[in-house]
Each structure stands twice: as C-alpha cells, then as structure tokens.
Amino acid sequence: MKIKKAVIPVAGKGTRFLPATKEIPKEMIPILNTPMISIVVEEAVKAGITEIIFVNSRGKESIENYFDRNLHLESFLKEADKNDQELLIKNIGSNVEVLSVRQKEQLGLGHAINCARPLIGNEPFAVLLGDDIMDGEVPGIKQLIDKYEELSCSGVIGLFEVPKSETSKYGIIEGEKKAEGLFKLNAMVEKPTPKDAPSNLAVPGRYVFDSEIFVFLDKIPRGVGGEYQLTDAIEMMAKERDVYGAILDGTRFDTGSMEGYLEATIAYASRDEKLKKVIVDSVKKYT
Numbered sequence: 384m385k386i387k388k389a390v391i392p393v394a395g396k397g398t399r400f401l402p403a404t405k406e407i408p409k410e411m412i413p414i415l416n417t418p419m420i421s422i423v424v425e426e427a428v429k430a431g432i433t434e435i436i437f438v439n440s441r442g443k444e445s446i447e448n449y450f451d452r453n454l455h456l457e458s459f460l461k462e463a464d465k466n467d468q469e470l471l472i473k474n475i476g477s478n479v480e481v482l483s484v485r486q487k488e489q490l491g492l493g494h495a496i497n498c499a500r501p502l503i504g505n506e507p508f509a510v511l512l513g514d515d516i517m518d519g520e521v522p523g524i525k526q527l528i529d530k531y532e533e534l535s536c537s538g539v540i541g542l543f544e545v546p547k548s549e550t551s552k553y554g555i556i557e558g559e560k561k562a563e564g565l566f567k568l569n570a571m572v573e574k575p576t577p578k579d580a581p582s583n584l585a586v587p588g589r590y591v592f593d594s595e596i597f598v599f600l601d602k603i604p605r606g607v608g609g610e611y612q613l614t615d616a617i618e619m620m621a622k623e624r625d626v627y628g629a630i631l632d633g634t635r636f637d638t639g640s641m642e643g644y645l646e647a648t649i650a651y652a653s654r655d656e657k658l659k660k661v662i663v664d665s666v667k668k669y670t
C-alpha cells in the first residue's frame with residue numbers, strides 16, 4: 384500500500400524558544416522567510432505524501448491557517464501588482480490536504496501519535512518531527528518510505544550516528560546489521576546515558592509505520608519523563624514484528640535547539656550569494 388499520509392506532532396510548548404513561543408508556535412518560527420513547519424511539510428510532499436495530519440493543541444491555529452488560503456491578502460497583493468508574492472502565498476498548501484486533531488493533554492510523543500489514529504485507519508503512514516530539519520538530495524522521509532516498500536516490514540526508523548556523549552538526547556537503537564546503513568531492530572531505548580546506550584545510532588525524528596503501531600501504543604506504560612514514549616512502542620513492536628533502522632543520507636539540523644536553529648539559518652542563507660556575503664562579512668565583523 385502506498386504511503387500517502389504523514390503525521391506531524393505540533394502540540395509542544397516550545398519552551399526552548401521562549402519568549403518567542405509565548406505567542407507564536409515554535410513551528411512558525413522561520414528559517415529566513417520560511418516557517419520551519421513549511422520546510423518539514425515540503426519534505427513530506429516531495430516524498431509523495433498527499434495528506435498531512437497535524438497533532439496540535441490550543442494556540443497552534445496559525446499553523447493550520449498558514450496552509451489555508453488567505454483571500455484577503457491575495458486580493459491585496461493582486462491590486463498592488465505584487466504578482467510574484469500573490470502566487471507565492473497562493474501556492475502554500477495547494478498540493479496537500481491538511482487535517483488536524485487535538486492532543487488535549489501533553490502526555491508524550493507516543494500519546495500524540497495515538498491521537499492521529501482515527502485519521503489514519505489501517506494505512507501505513509509516515510511521522511516527521513518538526514524539531515528536525517533534514518536536508519539532502521533525497522528527502523529523508525522518502526528514503527524511509529522507499530525502504531519500507533522494498534522490505535515489506537512493519538516499520539522503518541531513520542537513523543544517524545551521534546557521539547556517545549550525546550545519546551541522552553535521543554532514542555537509541557540496538558540492531559543487527561543487515562546491509563550498509565541498514566539494521567534490523569532488536570531494541571530501542573529513549574534517551575539512555577552514554578553508559579547504558581546500546582549503540583551510537585540515534586533517531587532523528589523520521590519514521591514509517593504500518594497501522595499495527597497503534598496496537599503497541601495502546602499497551603505502553605508511561606516511560607522516561609512520565610510520558611508515553613513512541614520509542615517504547617517501537618521497542619515492543621520490534622520484539623514481535625520486523626522493524627528496520629536505516630541511516631539517512633543528508634544533513635540533520637536540530638532546529639529545536641538554538642545552536643541547530645542558527646546553523647540551519649546559516650546553511651539556508653549561504654545558498655544565496657548575497658546573503659552568503661553578509662554571513663562572511665558579519666562573522667569577520669562580530670567574531
């Protein structure tokens with residue numbers, strides 16, 4: 384079955400970006416002039432996704448509005464002869480259906496994904512976390528969708544290698560190497576200390592599952608941080624079904640942190656010659 388749906392959890396409070404996130408959803412903070420959520424949605428669309436399901440919460444309405452038409456602004460731009468800008472905003476969301484479901488309480492990533500269940504039904508689906516921007520020739524989630532279709536398994540999890548000292552920031556897998564960059568999962572641990580980490584293979588917020596994941600999401604108890612962890616459902620699933628991890632090609636920006644956000648901004652800006660010069664000159668001037 385072709386993967387057409389993607390779940391993007393956006394209910395988080397974005398505390399690492401306060402005070403901006405007091406009134407603006409973290410996902411709407413832009414890299415240059417493009418909201419981060421738009422970059423993540425574009426990755427999904429490029430991978431053939433036609434339906435995005437946002438798991439959101441109170442105060443996140445501007446995300447849905449962003450992917451809706453704004454006829455008032457369009458006609459203002461038309462009258463002002465700003466045709467390029469008119470087309471730019473008209474096109475946002477034109478190639479994808481956007482649905483949303485509320486996560487009424489912030490009970491963790493596993494709980495957030497489970498909230499999307501009525502809109503997924505029995506189809507396989509992708510999950511993209513908005514704090515990770517994947518940049519590369521082939522969209523990160525497409526690499527996983529391709530592997531999922533090739534392997535006919537229950538799930539494929541994106542992976543990247545991290546220094547052992549950073550394992551406590553991520554879900555970490557234990558797997559059996561099947562081919563270059565491909566592992567069959569035996570276990571998965573959420574945010575282990577370097578001492579307890581079974582490997583240095585971390586999950587960068589890109590996943591593909593069949594709908595069986597919901598069976599396991601229903602079974603998990605509260606885990607790390609008192610939250611229902613997606614990692615725990617994946618671990619349970621891997622014990623009973625075939626779940627693979629695939630190292631993703633491309634660069635990952637951790638835009639959930641200030642450092643990663645700055646790095647992503649510099650990387651995107653440096654693609655424009657004029658902005659690249661501003662970066663080089665500013666570094667000389669201010670550092």
Ligand code: G1P
Nearest residue numbers: 492515552553554586587588614
């Ligand atoms: C979540 C997941 C974790 C994953 C990480 C990627 O954690 O629980 O397994 O490695 O995203 O960004 P969070 O960063 O939301 O705490």
